[in-house]
Amino acid sequence: xxxxxxxxxxxxxxxxxxxxxxxxxxxxxxxxxxxxxxxxxxxxxxxxxxxxxxxxxxxxxxxxxxxxxxxxxxxxxxxxxxxxxxxxxxxxxxxxxxxxxxxxxxxxxxxxxxxxxxxxxxxxxxxxxxxxxxxxxxxxxxxxxxxxxxxxxxxxxxxxxxxxxxxxxxxxxxxx
Ligand SMILES: [Fe+2]
Ligand SMILES: [Fe+2]
Numbered sequence: 001x002x003x004x005x006x007x008x009x010x011x012x013x014x015x016x017x018x019x020x021x022x023x024x025x026x027x028x029x030x031x032x033x034x035x036x037x038x039x040x041x042x043x044x045x046x047x048x049x050x051x052x053x054x055x056x057x058x059x060x061x062x063x064x065x066x067x068x069x070x071x072x073x074x075x076x077x078x079x080x081x082x083x084x085x086x087x088x089x090x091x092x093x094x095x096x097x098x099x100x101x102x103x104x105x106x107x108x109x110x111x112x113x114x115x116x117x118x119x120x121x122x123x124x125x126x127x128x129x130x131x132x133x134x135x136x137x138x139x140x141x142x143x144x145x146x147x148x149x150x151x152x153x154x155x156x157x158x159x160x161x162x163x164x165x166x167x168x169x170x171x172x173x174x175x176x
Pocket of ligand 1: 088108112149153154
């Protein structure tokens with residue numbers, strides 16, 4: 001577990017660990033929303049026992065409550081993921097990252113596609129009595145995303161936007 005994962009495993013509020021703050025207001029705000037989803041997922045299983053892999057021992061009523069909460073979160077999460085990735089990819093296009101630093105942009109978009117398809121796979125594999133197992137998988141995926149994806153791909157995107165020779169900055173200077 002790296003430093004960011006350690007800080008995130010103990011999150012009790014929506015604050016991103018400082019090492020994951022990119023400095024881009026919109027992107028950071030959207031990443032903070034992601035932390036909300038992680039916290040909401042954790043709340044599904046009240047005792048949050050990480051070793052628990054099935055819903056054995058829980059009553060059918062409790063299991064169906066957990067499932068409906070999970071389905072509600074998943075619907076919001078999928079919409080959030082599509083929105084957030086689209087926003088970042090629009091920023092890549094507008095800032096000409098995809099034209100000038102093509103490999104960097106493509107690797108970023110490929111990771112978006114991998115994360116989206118993994119979340120979709122978890123959604124389609126939902127089955128009682130493994131609800132809690134799916135919740136743990138999803139939580140693990142989101143933590144990996146928050147730590148490795150943001151610290152690599154999203155940071156590179158924001159560093160590109162901040163570069164002196166970034167076409168958007170040059171255009172803004174030229175029209176000033
Ligand atoms: Fe990204
Ligand atoms: Fe992001």
